[in-house]
Amino acid sequence: MSSLLAVLDAVDAQPMAVGLRTRSYQLLGDLTGRTVVDAGCGGGRAVAEMAERGAHAVGVDLDPDMIAVATRRWPAGEFHIGDACELPLATGSVTGYRADKVLHTLDDPALAVAEARRVLAPGGRVVLIGQDWDMIAVDSDEPELTRRLVHAKADSLPSPRVARGYRNLLLDAGFTDPVVEVHTAVFTDEAGLALLHRIAEDRSWLAEQDERLRRNRIFVAIPMFLVAAQR
Ligand SMILES: C[S@@+](CC[C@H](N)C(=O)[O-])C[C@H]1O[C@@H](n2cnc3c(N)ncnc32)[C@H](O)[C@@H]1O
Numbered sequence: 001m002s003s004l005l006a007v008l009d010a011v012d013a014q015p016m017a018v019g020l021r022t023r024s025y026q027l028l029g030d031l032t033g034r035t036v037v038d039a040g041c042g043g044g045r046a047v048a049e050m051a052e053r054g055a056h057a058v059g060v061d062l063d064p065d066m067i068a069v070a071t072r073r074w075p076a077g078e079f080h081i082g083d084a085c086e087l088p089l090a091t092g093s094v095t096g097y098r099a100d101k102v103l104h105t106l107d108d109p110a111l112a113v114a115e116a117r118r119v120l121a122p123g124g125r126v127v128l129i130g131q132d133w134d135m136i137a138v139d140s141d142e143p144e145l146t147r148r149l150v151h152a153k154a155d156s157l158p159s160p161r162v163a164r165g166y167r168n169l170l171l172d173a174g175f176t177d178p179v180v181e182v183h184t185a186v187f188t189d190e191a192g193l194a195l196l197h198r199i200a201e202d203r204s205w206l207a208e209q210d211e212r213l214r215r216n217r218i219f220v221a222i223p224m225f226l227v228a229a230q231r
Pocket of ligand 1: 008039040041042043060061062063066082083084085099100101102105106
């Protein structure tokens with residue numbers, strides 16, 4: 001958990017990630033006085049940022065250690081241990097729902113989307129964000145090995161290509177008026193290297209990337225899919 005959190009922290013601080021979160025809040029609509037849930041909230045940053053914008057923001061995460069970190073970091077926030085597929089929230093009790101880099105970890109993301117629909121009041125807004133794990137571009141002297149390593153990582157995940165399916169998942173669950181955006185995250189620094197160390201364990205491949213960082217030649221690009229829709 002701690003290494004995941006360290007990578008999330010490094011990625012979260014990137015200007016592109018800040019902009020992507022801001023865009024997700026815009027797409028949830030007016031947050032003032034509204035109850036919104038961040039499913040799979042991790043360290044809780046988005047919950048704190050939505051609260052700053054006037055929302056009653058609730059963070060839910062399956063990992064008790066993540067909830068402990070979130071509660072320590074943001075003592076004023078409301079956080080619960082819980083499953084995105086069985087949220088500890090009443091039917092129709094929220095007007096905004098977001099899940100950021102979460103659905104790829106689920107065996108059946110449609111269950112989480114159905115749960116989003118259950119907890120949202122009519123007219124409420126949903127925002128899903130995440131990367132397609134088959135679409136990570138890494139500059140490397142070994143492009144074929146890179147392709148194999150990226151695809152092997154994708155194959156290790158329960159739902160690696162769910163992000164390209166967000167729009168269809170939402171439509172299939174009865175949401176309307178989907179808005180689709182793709183924002184490309186580009187990493188040319190330590191955060192990129194940290195990401196690569198979570199993608200692959202091949203020592204010589206990583207050694208090349210370590211060396212690239214020393215020479216200021218690391219380059220990782222990840223399209224981030226964002227889809228918003230209406231309940
Ligand atoms: C990659 S992290 C993203 C965290 C946060 N949304 C962010 O953008 O920084 C995925 C998070 O989803 C949580 N998670 C995984 N499966 C879950 C589930 N079924 N219900 C709730 N949270 C879950 C993990 O514990 C982890 O905190």
